[in-house]
Amino acid sequence: MASTESKRQQRFASVLQQDLADIFQRDGAQWAPDTLVTVTKVRATPDLAIARIYLSFLNAKDPQQAIATIKSHAGEIRYKLGAKIKNQVRVVPQLEFFIDDTNEYVARMDQLFDKISKEPRQEE
Incomplete structure (x- = not known):
């Protein structure tokens, strides 16, 4: 089975990402106070029954808790x-939420590279 998503899955995921972003912008504060919740990525299963939503949390004291x-x-x-989507779909997908820690990973890599560049160079 190919791991690439169909155009239909991509379009569906894109619609979900936009609508979920609106929901989190409007109502996110009640679930994660003082935290900016960003929908970074949405992946839909081929039957569109499950949507995996990746979120990043800015200013979250505890992303796991959020x-x-x-x-x-x-x-x-x-x-x-x-x-929001009832007129566009037959079934609203089950939602699965995950932390998108890409930004944390990038920050860790930046710190490592900074540390490496500051270490004295050893002669060959």
């Missing part, structure tokens, strides 16, 4: 999403 809280509100978030 994602746990959002997961506990998945039903409510799915309901709000359903209200």
Whole structure:
């Protein structure tokens, strides 16, 4: 089976990403106070029944706690999403939330490279 997503999956994921971004912009503060929640990526299963949503948290004291809280509100978030997309889909997908730690990874790599560049060079 090919790992690439179909155009249909990509379009669907794109619609979900936009609508979820709107939901988090409007209602995100109640789930993650003082935190900017960004929907970084959405992946849909081939049957569009499950959407995997990757979130990044800016200013979150504890991203693990933030994602746990959002997961506990998945039903409510799915309901709000359903209200937005009900005319475009037959079934509102199950939502699975994950932390997108790409930014943390990049920051760690930057720190490592800084550290390496500051170390004295050894003669060959």
